[in-house]
Amino acid sequence: MENKLCPLEKAVNTISGKWKIPIIWQIHEGKKRPSEFLRGIQQVDRRVLSQQLNEMVADGLLTKKSFHELPPRVEYELTDRGRQLVEILWKLNDWGKLLLASV
Amino acid sequence: MENKLCPLEKAVNTISGKWKIPIIWQIHEGKKRPSEFLRGIQQVDRRVLSQQLNEMVADGLLTKKSFHELPPRVEYELTDRGRQLVEILWKLNDWGKLLLASV
Numbered sequence: 001m002e003n004k005l006c007p008l009e010k011a012v013n014t015i016s017g018k019w020k021i022p023i024i025w026q027i028h029e030g031k032k033r034p035s036e037f038l039r040g041i042q043q044v045d046r047r048v049l050s051q052q053l054n055e056m057v058a059d060g061l062l063t064k065k066s067f068h069e070l071p072p073r074v075e076y077e078l079t080d081r082g083r084q085l086v087e088i089l090w091k092l093n094d095w096g097k098l099l100l101a102s103v
Numbered sequence: 104m105e106n107k108l109c110p111l112e113k114a115v116n117t118i119s120g121k122w123k124i125p126i127i128w129q130i131h132e133g134k135k136r137p138s139e140f141l142r143g144i145q146q147v148d149r150r151v152l153s154q155q156l157n158e159m160v161a162d163g164l165l166t167k168k169s170f171h172e173l174p175p176r177v178e179y180e181l182t183d184r185g186r187q188l189v190e191i192l193w194k195l196n197d198w199g200k201l202l203l204a205s206v
Contacts, residue, residue, distance in 0.1 A: 007199030008124060008192060014202060016119055021111060060205055081201055088194045089111060095187055096110030099117060102163055 014059050019044050019052050021089065024061070024078070028086050032075040061085060117162050122147050122155050124192065127164070127181070131189050135178040164188060 015021060019041055026040045037049055053076060056062045061082040067073040078086065118124060122144055129143045140152055156179060159165045164185040170176040181189065 007203055008128075008196040009199070010202050011195040011199030012119065012124065014199070016115065021115065025111075059202065081198075084198055084201075088191065088198060091191045091194065092114045093111040095184075095191060096112070096114030096117075098184055098187075099113050099162065100110055 014061070015085065015089075017052055017055060019049065020056060023049075023052060023056065024082065024086060024089065027062070027076055027078050027082075032077065034074060034076075056082075117164070118188065118192075120155055120158060122152065123159060126152075126155060126159065127185065127189060127192065130165070130179055130181050130185075135180065137177060137179075159185075 015024075022041045022044075023037055026037050031037060031040060034046070034049060034053070037053075038044065038046060041049075053062065053064070057064050057076075060079055062076045063079055065075045065077070067075070118127075125144045125147075126140055129140050134140060134143060137149070137152060137156070140156075141147065141149060144152075156165065156167070160167050160179075163182055165179045166182055168178045168180070170178070
């Protein structure tokens with residue numbers, strides 16, 4: 001059982017950080033820049049946002065591109081692994097609809 | 104965005120309670136009785152376990168059957184909705200394997 005649970009727990013831990021799912025969703029919808037994420041996710045502050053973004057880059061969900069411009073520009077994109085996660089999250093979302101419908 | 108996130112957040116909240124995923128897995132593997140879950144999940148205590156089981160019954164993931172025997176016997180089973188969740192968790196588990204492989 002441990003062998004089967006371990007990857008699943010890793011997966012759940014990886015996505016359960018505060019705002020990670022909303023961030024993934026924003027990027028999935030075409031947003032790229034931290035300022036766009038801040039506008040799209042009302043309650044998050046800038047420091048927490050960059051912490052979460054750094055973790056997601058470290059986990060291989062996102063890539064970060066820095067453009068050497070003035071003012072400096074930073075963009076995030078989903079990796080293949082991040083896109084695979086989006087597919088699974090769609091299924092979880094559909095499942096969540098069933099839960100909400102029955103409350 | 105709110106409309107899309109809401110079912111997903113509900114789904115993630117529903118499965119992120121402590122020990123819920125291990126409990127689902129145990130039942131998926133054919134275990135039914137609280138005493139079996141206690142043996143299968145080393146660190147959980149009986150009180151926390153029944154709290155989690157009650158929440159999962161309330162959320163429609165499990166059904167509880169009480170047998171009027173002596174000593175009293177209680178068994179839990181996955182509902183259809185619980186089984187749909189297991190399918191999604193398998194996919195998350197596969198995705199988690201990719202994460203672990205790259206650490």
